[in-house]
Structure formats: C-alpha cells, structure tokens
Amino acid sequence: MGNVNKFLLVWNTPFWNPDLQYIGFTPQTKGKFNYFLNVKRFTTTNALMTFAFGDYATLTESMADDDIIYEIVGHLQSIYGNIPNPTNMLRTKWGQNINSFGAYSYATNGTTTEDFDTLAKEVNNKIFFAGEHTNRGYRGTVHGAYLSGIREADKIIAL
Ligand SMILES: Cc1cc2nc3c(=O)[nH]c(=O)nc-3n(C[C@H](O)[C@H](O)[C@H](O)COP(=O)(O)OP(=O)(O)OC[C@H]3O[C@@H](n4cnc5c(N)ncnc54)[C@H](O)[C@@H]3O)c2cc1C
The missing domain is CATH 3.90.660.10 (Polyamine Oxidase; Chain A, domain 2)
Known part of the structure; x- marks a missing residue:
C-alpha cells in the first residue's frame, strides 16, 4: 500500500x-x-x-x-x-487506520502487473473481488475502482 x-x-x-x-x-x-x-x-x-x-x-x-x-x-x-x-x-492517518492500512495500492520494486490480476481472481465462482487494487489498467483511482465493480458484477450476472 x-x-x-x-x-x-x-x-x-x-x-x-x-x-x-x-x-x-x-x-x-x-x-x-x-x-x-x-x-x-x-x-x-x-x-x-x-x-x-x-x-x-x-x-x-x-x-x-x-x-x-x-x-x-x-x-x-x-x-x-x-x-x-x-x-x-x-x-487523516490512513496508514494506521485498520479499515485501510494505507491510501491505495502501490507498485513497488518487484511488483508486476500480473499481481493486480491475481488480486482480481475470484474464488470458486463464489467470492469476487472489486477495488482499485484489482484493476491493472487504472489502479489507485476512483474510475479503476468503479470499473472493477462493473467487471465483477458482469461476472456474477453471467454465472
Ligand atoms: C488522499 C487521496 C487522494 C486521492 N485522489 C484521487 C484522485 O484525485 N483521483 C482518483 O481517481 N483517485 C484518487 N484517490 C484514490 C481513490 O480514492 C481510491 O483508488 C478509491 O477510492 C478506491 O476505491 P475502492 O472501492 O477500491 O476502495 P475504498 O474506497 O477504500 O473502499 C473500501 C471500503 O471497504 C471498507 N472496509 C475495509 N475493511 C472492511 C471490513 N473488514 N469490513 C467491511 N468494510 C470494510 C472501508 O471502510 C471502505 O469504505 C485518492 C486517494 C486518496 C487517499
């Protein structure tokens, strides 16, 4: 983060x-x-x-x-x-806030774009993950978070 x-x-x-x-x-x-x-x-x-x-x-x-x-x-x-x-x-003290532990995802040394795809992977078609950290194209942004919500909703609708 x-x-x-x-x-x-x-x-x-x-x-x-x-x-x-x-x-x-x-x-x-x-x-x-x-x-x-x-x-x-x-x-x-x-x-x-x-x-x-x-x-x-x-x-x-x-x-x-x-x-x-x-x-x-x-x-x-x-x-x-x-x-x-x-x-x-x-x-604010977002780094210490137990609901956030930081402000948004951050690509540090060693991070790959695939890491963001990994965070977006659903579990057994039962648990789905949205959030800026799951959007490799627009991570760290409001629009990235928004689009990830639509992406996951579409997956659920298609089940
Ligand atoms: C200072 C600052 C400035 C920014 N400026 C911009 C900007 O100009 N433009 C831009 O596009 N983006 C900006 N961002 C980034 C943007 O705000 C985030 O990328 C976006 O809000 C992420 O949305 P999200 O839904 O992924 O996560 P969040 O908005 O963090 O939503 C996660 C929610 O989950 C809740 N939560 C956490 N743990 C639990 C739990 N255990 N149970 C239930 N709920 C829980 C949290 O309280 C929170 O409401 C900024 C961020 C910061 C901090």
Missing part, C-alpha cells in the same frame, strides 16, 4: 486569494505539504486542504497536531509572510 494523508485547516479569515483553486509549493522534503486546495473557492468555509505523500505521509502519522500545524504554517509563511495559526485542523 502507498500512503497519502489529508490535512484540512480552517482560519477565521482567508489570507490567500479566494479565487485561486490551487496554491503550489516546492518543499525541501519530497511529498511534504506541496500544494494547497482552496476550499473557500467552492464553499463558504475559510479553509485550505493540503496533503502528505509517500514516506512523509507515514511520518506525519507519528507527529502531534501542533507539529503538523507548525510545518504547514511554515510553508504558508514562506509564501504569505506572517500568517496566524489555523483555528482548527482535521487530519
């Missing part, structure tokens, strides 16, 4: 341009809070959402909220200067 985590931060007033969709940032550390989605663009909430990817995503899961906020605000301060801390933060 690969890992990604999301961080939603709320402020009383926006210090960023509310018309922007994305605010990009090039971090020193790979995968560390490298872009911000402007939630204010599509809602009434003064919020930005940022992400941690890969090894850094896993590292965040052992960090306290205050440390996360410190790192994120550090990135934003290098763009916007002296900004306040957020009033609230919501975060």
Whole structure:
C-alpha cells in the first residue's frame, strides 16, 4: 500500500486569494505539504486542504497536531509572510487506520502487473473481488475502482 494523508485547516479569515483553486509549493522534503486546495473557492468555509505523500505521509502519522500545524504554517509563511495559526485542523492517518492500512495500492520494486490480476481472481465462482487494487489498467483511482465493480458484477450476472 502507498500512503497519502489529508490535512484540512480552517482560519477565521482567508489570507490567500479566494479565487485561486490551487496554491503550489516546492518543499525541501519530497511529498511534504506541496500544494494547497482552496476550499473557500467552492464553499463558504475559510479553509485550505493540503496533503502528505509517500514516506512523509507515514511520518506525519507519528507527529502531534501542533507539529503538523507548525510545518504547514511554515510553508504558508514562506509564501504569505506572517500568517496566524489555523483555528482548527482535521487530519487523516490512513496508514494506521485498520479499515485501510494505507491510501491505495502501490507498485513497488518487484511488483508486476500480473499481481493486480491475481488480486482480481475470484474464488470458486463464489467470492469476487472489486477495488482499485484489482484493476491493472487504472489502479489507485476512483474510475479503476468503479470499473472493477462493473467487471465483477458482469461476472456474477453471467454465472
Ligand atoms: C488522499 C487521496 C487522494 C486521492 N485522489 C484521487 C484522485 O484525485 N483521483 C482518483 O481517481 N483517485 C484518487 N484517490 C484514490 C481513490 O480514492 C481510491 O483508488 C478509491 O477510492 C478506491 O476505491 P475502492 O472501492 O477500491 O476502495 P475504498 O474506497 O477504500 O473502499 C473500501 C471500503 O471497504 C471498507 N472496509 C475495509 N475493511 C472492511 C471490513 N473488514 N469490513 C467491511 N468494510 C470494510 C472501508 O471502510 C471502505 O469504505 C485518492 C486517494 C486518496 C487517499
């Protein structure tokens, strides 16, 4: 499994341009809070959402909220200067979450495309597997998951 985590931060007033969709940032550390989605663009909430990817995503899961906020605000301060801390933060810890243990399947060294076909193999025409990890063409995506559901439904209908 690969890992990604999301961080939603709320402020009383926006210090960023509310018309922007994305605010990009090039971090020193790979995968560390490298872009911000402007939630204010599509809602009434003064919020930005940022992400941690890969090894850094896993590292965040052992960090306290205050440390996360410190790192994120550090990135934003290098763009916007002296900004306040957020009033609230919501975060995921998908690597530790017992319902996921990660964000989506990841092809590491030694993985072959056949591995994804293996994960899609039904058992005795009784148990069928859908999910992004079973779609070799579109693994790790919503459309991959969706198409795998149709694929398995078609198999069941054809029984
Ligand atoms: C931060 C992030 C950003 C992403 N961005 C994109 C994007 O921009 N575009 C894109 O296409 N994809 C994106 N993805 C990937 C996409 O979300 C996944 O590939 C897709 O949701 C996988 O769908 P799924 O049905 O295979 O699995 P899931 O959506 O994970 O569904 C599995 C379900 O099974 C449940 N479950 C687990 N264990 C049990 C159990 N024992 N009993 C009962 N239920 C259980 C889980 O709670 C969950 O609801 C992103 C993923 C993350 C994490």
